[in-house]
Amino acid sequence: MTPALTALLCLGLSLGPRTRVQAGPFPKPTLWAEPGSVISWGSPVTIWCQGSLEAQEYRLDKEGSPEPLDRNNPLEPKNKARFSIPSMTQHHAGRYRCHYYSSAGWSEPSDPLELVMTGAYSKPTLSALPSPVVASGGNMTLRCGSQKGYDHFVLMKEGEHQLPRTLDSQQLHSGGFQALFPVGPVTPSHRWRFTCYYYYMNTPQVWSHPSDPLEILPSGVSRKPSLLTLQGPVLAPGQSLTLQCGSDVGYDRFVLYKEGERDFLQRPGQQPQAGLSQANFTLGPVSPSHGGQYRCYGAHNLSSEWSAPSDPLNILMAGQIYDTVSLSAQPGPTVASGENVTLLCQSWWQFDTFLLTKEGAAHPPLRLRSMYGAHKYQAEFPMSPVTSAHAGTYRCYGSRSSNPYLLSHPSEPLELMVSGHSGGSSLPPTGPPSTPASHAKDYTVENLIRMGMAGLVLVFLGILLFEAQHSQRNPQDAAGR
Numbered sequence: 239m240t241p242a243l244t245a246l247l248c249l250g251l252s253l254g255p256r257t258r259v260q261a262g263p264f265p266k267p268t269l270w271a272e273p274g275s276v277i278s279w280g281s282p283v284t285i286w287c288q289g290s291l292e293a294q295e296y297r298l299d300k301e302g303s304p305e306p307l308d309r310n311n312p313l314e315p316k317n318k319a320r321f322s323i324p325s326m327t328q329h330h331a332g333r334y335r336c337h338y339y340s341s342a343g344w345s346e347p348s349d350p351l352e353l354v355m356t357g358a359y360s361k362p363t364l365s366a367l368p369s370p371v372v373a374s375g376g377n378m379t380l381r382c383g384s385q386k387g388y389d390h391f392v393l394m395k396e397g398e399h400q401l402p403r404t405l406d407s408q409q410l411h412s413g414g415f416q417a418l419f420p421v422g423p424v425t426p427s428h429r430w431r432f433t434c435y436y437y438y439m440n441t442p443q444v445w446s447h448p449s450d451p452l453e454i455l456p457s458g459v460s461r462k463p464s465l466l467t468l469q470g471p472v473l474a475p476g477q478s479l480t481l482q483c484g485s486d487v488g489y490d491r492f493v494l495y496k497e498g499e500r501d502f503l504q505r506p507g508q509q510p511q512a513g514l515s516q517a518n519f520t521l522g523p524v525s526p527s528h529g530g531q532y533r534c535y536g537a538h539n540l541s542s543e544w545s546a547p548s549d550p551l552n553i554l555m556a557g558q559i560y561d562t563v564s565l566s567a568q569p570g571p572t573v574a575s576g577e578n579v580t581l582l583c584q585s586w587w588q589f590d591t592f593l594l595t596k597e598g599a600a601h602p603p604l605r606l607r608s609m610y611g612a613h614k615y616q617a618e619f620p621m622s623p624v625t626s627a628h629a630g631t632y633r634c635y636g637s638r639s640s641n642p643y644l645l646s647h648p649s650e651p652l653e654l655m656v657s658g659h660s661g662g663s664s665l666p667p668t669g670p671p672s673t674p675a676s677h678a679k680d681y682t683v684e685n686l687i688r689m690g691m692a693g694l695v696l697v698f699l700g701i702l703l704f705e706a707q708h709s710q711r712n713p714q715d716a717a718g719r
Contacts, residue, residue, distance in 0.1 A: 264290045266346035269336045271353060276394070276402075276445070277326040279357035287336035287348065288318035294339050299347070301333040312338070331355040331443035354443045356435060360384075361447035362391065364434045365500050366454060367418075371535070374456040374543055377422030382434035382449065384415050389439040391417035396431040396451070407436070421454070426543030430454035452500060455535065455544050461487050462546040463536045465494075471602055472554045472595055472635070472645065478522030481532060483548065485515055489536030492517035493544065497531040507536070529555040529643030552602060554593070556635060558644035561587035565594075565634045565649040572655040578622035581632060583649065584614050589636030592617035593645065597631040608636075629656040 267289035277283045287296045293312050296319030300307045310319040319338075323330050331354060335347040362384040372378045382391040393403045405417035424430055431453045435445040463485035473479055483492045488509070495502040505517035515536070521528055532551045535544040563585040573579045583592040592615075593603040606617040615636075621628050632652045635645040 264292065264338075264340060264342065264345050267296075267336050267338055267348045269334060269348040269351045271351060275352055276354045276356060279326055279328075279355055281326050283323045283326055283330075283353070285321040285323070285334065285336075285351070285353070286318055287321070287338065289336075289338035289345060290340060291315060291317050292340040292342075293317065293319075293345075294341070297337045297339070297344075299335050299337070301335070301350070307334070326355050328355055328358065328441075328444050331441075333443070352443060354445055356445045357447050358444045359386075359388070359436070359446035362434055362436050362449045363500075364432060364449035364452045366452060369495070369497065370452060370500070370502065371455045371457055371495055371533075371544070371547065372422070372424050374426055374458045375423045376456075377420065378424065378454065380419045380421050380432060380434070380452065382417050382419065382436070384436055384446075385413070387415050388436035388446070390437055390442070391419075392435045392437070392445065393417075393419045394433050394435070394448075396433070397429065424454055424456045426456045426458070426541060429542065430456065450500070453502075455493065455495075455502070456542070457535055457546060458543040460536075460543075460545040461485065463487070463489065463492065463534055463548050465532060465534045465548040465551045466600075467551065467553065470595075471552055472556050472593075472648075473524055473528075474556050475525055476523045478520065479524045479528065479553065481519045481521065481534070481551070481553075483517050483519070483534035483536070485536050485545075486513055487515070487536060487545070488513065489515050489545065490539040491537045492534055493537075494519045494532060494534045495547075497533075497550075499530075524553075524555065526555050526558055526644060529553055529558075529641070531643075552643065554603070554635075554637075554643055554645050556645045557647050559589075559636060559638065559646040561585060561589070561636065561646055563589070563592070563634055563636045563646055563649045565632060565652045567652060567654060571652060572657070573624050574658045575625055575656050576623045578620070579624055579628075579654070581619040581621065581634070581652070581654070582616060583619065583634035583636075584616040585636055585646075586614060587636070588638075589615050589646070590639040591637045591642065593635045593637060594619045595633050595635070595648075597633075597651075599630070603635075624656050626656050629654055 267287050269287050272284045285298065287298065289296065293316055296310050296312060297306045298308045298321045308321050310321060312319050334351045334353055337347055338345050362382050365381050367379040367381055380393060382393060388407055390404050390406060403419060405419060407415045407417060409415055431451055433448040433451050435448055437445045463483050465481060465483050468480045468482060469477065481494060483494060490507045491504060492507055493502045493504045503519055505519060507515040507517055509515050530553060532553060533547040535547055537544045563583060566582050568580045568582055581594060583594060589608050591605055591607055593605050595603045604619055606619065608615045608617055632654060633648040635648055637645050
């Protein structure tokens with residue numbers, strides 16, 4: 239027998255039994271972890287290997303380790319074995335496979351299991367662009383970011399057993415790092431709740447702490463609720479703030495969302511009376527961070543779809559800019575109904591916008607862009623024609639475009655008084671209201687004038703009467719004249 243033939247025969251004898259096992263009736267085992275394959279540092283985890291009823295022994299291998307990590311006897315009815323890790327550490331993170339042994343030899347290896355440990359680094363941030371509320375069926379982008387330069391970001395969706403999505407890190411001009419994950423189409427059929435992580439390329443199974451969870455709200459076309467504030471839209475720090483979201487649709491749940499925020503507040507719906515539903519969101523005592531634009535949504539318990547958004551409500555924080563403003567009325571704070579008046583808000587300091595508020599008014603403040611002239615910044619709020627509804631106490635504020643929800647201290651209050659009707663001769667004065675003494679003085683002068691005119695009329699009538707009588711007594715003289 240030639241040396242080549244001898245070598246081939248020996249090779250066939252050595253490979254033959256293994257080939258028969260791999261092609262035999264025993265399937266390859268299945269490997270999984272409980273409570274999952276992504277485990278926080280220090281938490282317990284159980285790895286299960288399920289094979290055949292003929293199995294006599296199970297073996298767990300970790301990629302990169304020269305020896306089997308563990309060997310266990312099967313549990314009754316012998317078709318699976320359990321491998322326990324009482325406290326997850328970085329050492330346990332890695333890629334695992336399992337085998338089982340029967341009378342026919344060792345089985346094929348299972349598919350790999352990636353066992354990940356989280357909590358090795360600080361958590362990233364997760365936000366939705368442009369907001370966590372999206373129309374049902376729409377698409378959006380989730381941004382996972384960190385100030386440190388990690389190699390990869392991972393996005394995980396709660397309740398989903400698919401592999402996590404991984405993207406390379408991108409450096410920003412500001413110095414931070416991020417990855418942008420497209421998401422959609424978003425439908426209300428199930429919950430859309432996400433977390434993200436990051437890791438280094440050389441340790442792909444060692445992740446950071448998870449980001450704070452981010453939930454996406456798919457909104458629909460059902461009728462929008464209304465959103466109002468019980469205290470008014472302009473507040474000072476320390477005040478309490480309650481926003482009320484309500485509807486006549488009868489929603490079971492309401493959420494409140496602030497523009498630019500990562501999260502939202504959810505409250506159960508209350509029914510103050512039949513056919514109405516509402517929820518109160520108490521946010522006080524407020525701070526400058528509460529300033530912003532809010533919307534609310536309603537939903538029914540049997541649906542994951544939220545309503546159309548309410549109209550936006552701006553919450554403004556006063557006293558955050560120390561430059562002063564003033565408020566005046568032209569031609570004056572007292573005006574007759576039907577006439578024109580302009581409220582003038584001014585400041586020596588630069589403001590981009592001026593806002594005018596009326597005490598007790600339900601509508602939002604009037605807002606006008608600032609104009610510069612005569613070394614002052616100002617805005618004119620015309621009111622014409624004036625009605626009794628315009629009467630009240632007004633204040634104005636200044637704001638800057640860098641943060642339009644932070645305002646100056648208020649101006650001194652201005653009371654606008656509306657009285658009478660235009661078109662008559664008895665118009666009220668445009669200055670301060672008259673005192674009783676001034677009314678008495680005006681009445682006396684008027685009487686004197688009337689008495690003087692009556693005296694002149696009497697004197698004139700007397701002259702005419704005298705001439706007529708004189709003509710009757712001397713007709714010849716009258717004829718001669």
